[in-house]
Amino acid sequence: xxxxxxxxxxxxxxxxxxxxxxxxxxxxxxxxxxxxxxxxxxxxxxxxxxxxxxxxxxxxxxxxxxxxxxxxxxxxxxxxxxxxxxxxxxxxxxxxxxxxxxxxxxxxxxxxxxxxxxxxxxxxxxxxxxxxxxxxxxxxxxxxxxxxxxxxxxxxxxxxxxxxxxxxxxxxxxxxxxxxx
Amino acid sequence: xxxxxxxxxxxxxxxxxxxxxxxxxxxxxxxxxxxxxxxxxxxxxxxxxxxxxxxxxxxxxxxxxxxxxxxxxxxxxxxxxxxxxxxxxxxxxxxxxxxxxxxxxxxxxxxxxxxxxxxxxxxxxxxxxxxxxxxxxxxxxxxxxxxxxxxxxxxxxxxxxxxxxxxxxxxxxxxxxxxxxxxxxxxxxxxxxxxxxxxxxxxxxxxxxxxxxxxxxxxxxxxxxxxxxxxxxxxxxxxxxxxxxxxxxxxxxxxxxxxxxxxxxxxxxxxxxxxxxxxxxxxxxxxxxxxxxxxxxxxxxxxxxxxxxxxxxxxxxxxxxxxxxxxxxxxxxxxxxxxxxxxxxxxxxxxxxxxxxxxxxxxxxxxxxxxxxxxxxxxxxxxxxxxxxxxxxxxxxxxxxxxxxxxxxxxxxxxxxxxxxxxxxxxxxxxxxxxxxxxxxxxxxxxxxxxxxxxxxxxxxxxxxxxxxxxxxxxxxxxxxxxxxxxxxxxxxxxxxxxxxxxxxxxxxxxxxxxxxxxxxxxxxxxxxxxxxxxxxxxxxxxxxxxxxxxxxxxxxxxxxxxxxxxxxxxxxxxxxxxxxxxxxxxxxxxxxxxxxxxxxxxxxxxxxxxxxxxxxxxxxxxxxxxxxxxxxxxxxxxxxxxxxxxxxxxxxxxxxxxxxxxxxxxxxxxxxxxxxxxxxxxxxxxxxxxxxxxxxxxxxxxxxxxxxxxxxxxxxxxxxxxxxxxxxxxxxxxxxxxxxxxxxxxxxxxxxxxxxxxxxxxxxxxxxxxxxxxxxxxxxxxxxxx
Numbered sequence: 001x002x003x004x005x006x007x008x009x010x011x012x013x014x015x016x017x018x019x020x021x022x023x024x025x026x027x028x029x030x031x032x033x034x035x036x037x038x039x040x041x042x043x044x045x046x047x048x049x050x051x052x053x054x055x056x057x058x059x060x061x062x063x064x065x066x067x068x069x070x071x072x073x074x075x076x077x078x079x080x081x082x083x084x085x086x087x088x089x090x091x092x093x094x095x096x097x098x099x100x101x102x103x104x105x106x107x108x109x110x111x112x113x114x115x116x117x118x119x120x121x122x123x124x125x126x127x128x129x130x131x132x133x134x135x136x137x138x139x140x141x142x143x144x145x146x147x148x149x150x151x152x153x154x155x156x157x158x159x160x161x162x163x164x165x166x167x168x169x170x171x172x173x174x175x176x177x178x179x180x181x
Numbered sequence: 182x183x184x185x186x187x188x189x190x191x192x193x194x195x196x197x198x199x200x201x202x203x204x205x206x207x208x209x210x211x212x213x214x215x216x217x218x219x220x221x222x223x224x225x226x227x228x229x230x231x232x233x234x235x236x237x238x239x240x241x242x243x244x245x246x247x248x249x250x251x252x253x254x255x256x257x258x259x260x261x262x263x264x265x266x267x268x269x270x271x272x273x274x275x276x277x278x279x280x281x282x283x284x285x286x287x288x289x290x291x292x293x294x295x296x297x298x299x300x301x302x303x304x305x306x307x308x309x310x311x312x313x314x315x316x317x318x319x320x321x322x323x324x325x326x327x328x329x330x331x332x333x334x335x336x337x338x339x340x341x342x343x344x345x346x347x348x349x350x351x352x353x354x355x356x357x358x359x360x361x362x363x364x365x366x367x368x369x370x371x372x373x374x375x376x377x378x379x380x381x382x383x384x385x386x387x388x389x390x391x392x393x394x395x396x397x398x399x400x401x402x403x404x405x406x407x408x409x410x411x412x413x414x415x416x417x418x419x420x421x422x423x424x425x426x427x428x429x430x431x432x433x434x435x436x437x438x439x440x441x442x443x444x445x446x447x448x449x450x451x452x453x454x455x456x457x458x459x460x461x462x463x464x465x466x467x468x469x470x471x472x473x474x475x476x477x478x479x480x481x482x483x484x485x486x487x488x489x490x491x492x493x494x495x496x497x498x499x500x501x502x503x504x505x506x507x508x509x510x511x512x513x514x515x516x517x518x519x520x521x522x523x524x525x526x527x528x529x530x531x532x533x534x535x536x537x538x539x540x541x542x543x544x545x546x547x548x549x550x551x552x553x554x555x556x557x558x559x560x561x562x563x564x565x566x567x568x569x570x571x572x573x574x575x576x577x578x579x580x581x582x583x584x585x586x587x588x589x590x591x592x593x594x595x596x597x598x599x600x601x602x603x604x605x606x607x608x609x610x611x612x613x614x615x616x617x618x619x620x621x622x623x624x625x626x627x628x629x630x631x632x633x634x635x636x637x638x639x640x641x642x643x644x645x646x647x648x649x650x651x652x653x654x655x656x657x658x659x660x661x662x663x664x665x666x667x668x669x670x671x672x673x674x675x676x677x678x679x680x681x682x683x684x685x686x687x688x689x690x691x692x693x694x695x696x697x698x699x700x701x702x703x704x705x706x707x708x709x710x711x712x713x714x715x716x717x718x719x720x721x722x723x724x725x726x727x728x729x730x731x732x733x734x735x736x737x738x739x740x741x742x743x744x745x746x747x748x749x750x751x752x753x754x755x756x757x758x759x760x761x762x763x764x765x766x767x768x769x770x771x772x773x774x775x776x777x778x779x780x781x782x783x784x785x786x787x788x789x790x791x792x793x794x795x796x797x798x799x800x801x802x803x804x805x806x807x808x809x810x811x812x813x814x815x816x817x818x819x820x821x822x823x824x825x826x827x828x829x830x831x832x833x834x835x836x837x838x839x840x841x842x843x844x845x846x847x848x849x850x851x852x853x854x855x856x857x858x859x860x861x862x863x864x865x866x867x868x869x870x871x872x873x874x875x876x877x878x879x880x881x882x883x884x885x886x887x888x889x890x891x892x893x894x895x896x897x898x899x900x901x902x903x904x905x906x907x908x909x910x911x912x913x914x915x916x917x918x919x920x921x922x923x924x925x926x927x928x929x930x931x932x933x934x935x936x937x938x939x940x941x942x943x944x945x946x947x948x949x950x951x952x953x954x955x956x957x958x959x960x961x962x963x964x965x966x967x968x
Contacts, residue, residue: 033214033256034207080736081777085636089548089597097738125505126552131601133638 062143067093067120069139072109072159074098075171078133080110086132087112091119096150102157108172109152109159111145135171206245209238213249217263219516225433228263232270239278247285254286255293258304259498259513261311261357266430269315273441279317283309283444294452297459303350304498309446310354313361315431316438320365322446323358324373327351331373333451334380341384341968342460345407347451348377352410353494356487359414360422374418381411387965390958391926392465392540397582401468401484409466410490417487426488428518462966467535469575475524475568482523492523496532500553504545511556526568529557534572537594538587541930547590551597577611580622585923586930588626589813596633604634604646615650620811620916624654629813632656636777659775663731665724675724678702682728692749699725699750717759725754726767730782737781744785751791761796766805776814783818787825794826794887802894811920819891820931826887827935830880837873844870885939888932892947895925896956903953913955922959929963937967 071083080097087095091114098109114120128139154163156177165176216231217224235246253264272279286309293302309326312318333339333347351373355362363370386405390396393403404412417424431438472481482488496514503510514529536543537550558566576583576591583591599606614623631654635643640658647655664670665679681698690698704718725747733743744751755761765783772778786792800806801819809815844866851863899921906913929936936943948960 033252034210080738082637084737084781085633085777086597089593090546095737097736122546122548126507126546126548130552130555134603 059143063141065117066141066143067114067117068111068142068144069120069124070109070111070142071137071139072161073135073138074106074108074110075133075135076106076108076173077171078106078108078135082132083110083112086127086137087123090122090126091115092123094145096145098152098159099150100157101151101153107152107158107162111142111149112139113145133171205238205242209235209242209246210249213253213264213267214257216267217260224263224430228267228270228430228434232267232274235267235271236274239275243278243281247282250282251285251289254308255289255301255304257498257502258307259495259502261304261308262427262429262431265308265311265315265317266434268312269317269431269438269441270434272315272317272444273437276442279441280444283312283318283446287447287449290449291452297457299346299461303353306350307354307357310358310362313358314429316441316443319443319445320362321369322444324362324366324369326446326449327354327362327373328369329449329451331376331380334376336454339454340458340460342463343454343458344380345384345463346460348380349407349410351377352407352414353490355414356417356424356491357427359417360424363418363422377411381407385965385968388463388962388968389465391930391962391966392463394465394467394538394540394584394587395579395582396584397579401471403465403467406464406466409485412485413487413490416485424487424491426482426491426519460967462541464539467538468531469534469572470524470527470531474571475527478524479522480524481527488523492517492528493532493535496528497536500532500536501544504549504553507549507552507556510553511560514557515560526561526565530554530565530568530572534576537590538584540584540586541933543590547593548597551594554594554598555601574610577623577626580626583622584926585920586927588622589816592626592629592633592813596630596637599630599634600637604638604642606646608647608651612648612650615653618916619653622916625811625916627651628654628656632776632813635659657774659778661731661734661775662771662773664727664770666731674705675702675720679724679728682724683732686729686732692747695725695747695750696753699754717757717763718754719759719763722754722760722763723767725750726764727771730768730771737778740778740782741785744782744789744791748789748791751786751789755791758796758799761792762800762803765792765796765800766803769800769805773809776812780814780818780821784821784825787822794822794883795890797822798887798890798894802891802898811917816924816927820927823887823891823928823932826884827932830877830884833873833877833880837870837877840866840870840873884935885942888928888936888939889942889947891928892925892943895921895928896947896952899925899956900953903955922955925956926959926962929959933963933966936963940964 074083080095083095084092092112093115094113096111096113098107098111099105100107112123114123124139124141128137130137152158152160152162154160154177156163158173158177162172163177165172167176212231212234216227220227222230238246250264250268253260257264268279268282272282286305290302290305290309293299293305309318310323313320313323330347330351334344336344384407386408389405395403466484468484470481471484475481482492495517499513499517500510503513515525517525533550533554536545537547543550554569558569573595580588608627611623611627614627617624619625619628631643631647631651634646635656640656643655644652665673665676670676678698678701682695685694685698699721702718702721702724705720706717729743729747730740733739751764755764764786768782768786769779772782783792783797787794787797798819801810801815806815844863847863847866899918902915902918902921903913943960948957950957952960
């Protein structure tokens, strides 16, 4: 008989420090109840693009209407194909893989663009927090992909978070850059 | 906590008063929505306290409270009896309020029906009927309403689904109020019952086979939903309306409530049928468990017990309320009241699969159910995973008779689920499939699951997770096949051009440079070279597509870039219908090991108009694809293609509507302003509308043509098979045939709204009486769905 299936392996996956976030699901029925609109992760995360050239209010407005999301804690081995397979379950448009600015190889982040907000919301609600390559998916809303965004902004070419990371992640190039001798 | 906030505020400043009012309104909403949830106090004392607060707030917040209570009646049906009790208590304290509430509910019911919101209307009717139990509504007036409902069965020239709904609204309220209504008005109720019974006997059920998840009746027949409900109500009536499952808080308040004055429902005439009325689709009740499946725990109520109906209703309602937030949804499901008396996990799993496998479509997006089940596994790690594993096993065992569309969903669910649990599964338990014909459902299922699992991991991983005996069912390594790649290809026609192209691509050639290289490719279809150079030349297409796709094989992005960069060449080569078909053929030869790549390339080619939807349809039915015809990826491509076509038509229709509205607004302004220049503006807009009109007509024509092509092809291959079987004297029902005929059904079901527009053409042109009855039956079942 089948024992020990479907149990516990989610904890084995790597959790990112930044919590996943999603906007409050917008209702399609009129006169909705706030209780049905409630989402434990309904606030936008504190993660903000510091290079955004506009007010905080403008940025938040764009985020609330966006149909693009970013994912920053991917394994370096997660391919575009895998992301596509998973995220097409709610109607994907384009994937922009994040690349190391110098090496032009995958460095653990990507942008996923949907055709409309609803499809993106479905991804936020139902794919965020589940597994991809045995890592927990963490998505954030993004104001929209701009050319150049696909390159890591860390000094060594990868993501900023990998500059200062002290622990060892085999799926993200080992130790953080500054910790490597 | 139940002290009214209003009583605490003093004489506020005007601005603060508005925000105070908003705060109070939010507070009221929160109090009302939260009642019934886990609390230190009993439900009864919470209800009493809340009734007191609301009564005190009536002078200032009556309309808001009315609106809130009507809304929870409509949107939180799983807490029906809690809110009817609350209304009962309010009515006992304030008769006028009770009357106004009933009026507001009737208004809301009428609005819901007019807006085709039939599913919510059922909850409103049920709420009203439970108000009889709370002494808010007088029983005879409720009986009168039900009389009017059931009299709809006498209406002529209306869709059956309309009559069905009114019968359903009546029957589905009886578990709550049957006892009370029978006690007060048994003769009238018997009459209504007799009318209902005669209607149920004469209504047609041609549509049922199309909606069943399994074609077999064992171990559980899947009954049409009204038949099942009727059997359940009959049984309840025989048991003298003794019903013990529903939570009835009003019983504790009987002494208060029975003192209350009741209201009569105004006479309710069902709104007439109009052309815009859209009634709910019929359903089949999905059952996979019975009392034998959980021998250790509490007994599962029988399929015709009213308890089963109520439990399933409530669980479906919880999902409907909370589907967007899986943590809340899971928490609400596992804390279902009365859970100790029923095998709750079995009910939950059954209800979730019922929705996932529902035909034509699940109520919510497929991926939601995957996430919900994962959440439930996390929440109840000691019990739910085992039930889910047991369910998976049962579904596997019954694959032979499972509807192909449902098998698709099973494949997608299972592979996605496994990817969240490190692909751990006891595959050896399924070794029976290894000795079966590879085209039969079980080995096919395993193959498709492994292919999907590979897409979420990588090839070697799949080889590692299954026993070596399963290697025949493992997917191919998704590599590119380049025919001009090795030594032996020297002799192939076009080989030298291919090498030339490869060099050109690598040195970042332009479209023009590619054209000039291709100019020299001979056309195997013609004796003389065509001087114009670009009529259909399969060899040109072959060398170009093979070489380009091979060089761009590294990733989806690389391939998309290649398609974009050489779009001009593609468009020219694929100008004719044969060209389009050949591009698809060659692409398929290159990528036949990588179905996912094929799907994204087809998608891209349609979007960039290198091929059109009809070409894809013809390609799918072509002989090159006959070997893969029953594979899931083929149908995913076809349905995705149809959806793109539909979206395209909708988009242009919307543009036309918007332009027309703009013109109407301009006309209105002109009549207001009397401005000369608007004549010119009108002209431009009118021209635009004319162009859009043409565009819409052309798009609709393309859409209609697409469906005609698809149906025609189905009829051809099915007829071929049927004729051959008759001549050979073999059985029609091969695995291929079952797959094919159910794929035809799937076209109807997945795109039913669009296809309804073309019914007349389909009936006159394709699905005529001369057609083989096997094929015609599918069309007739489809017609019966909304008849």
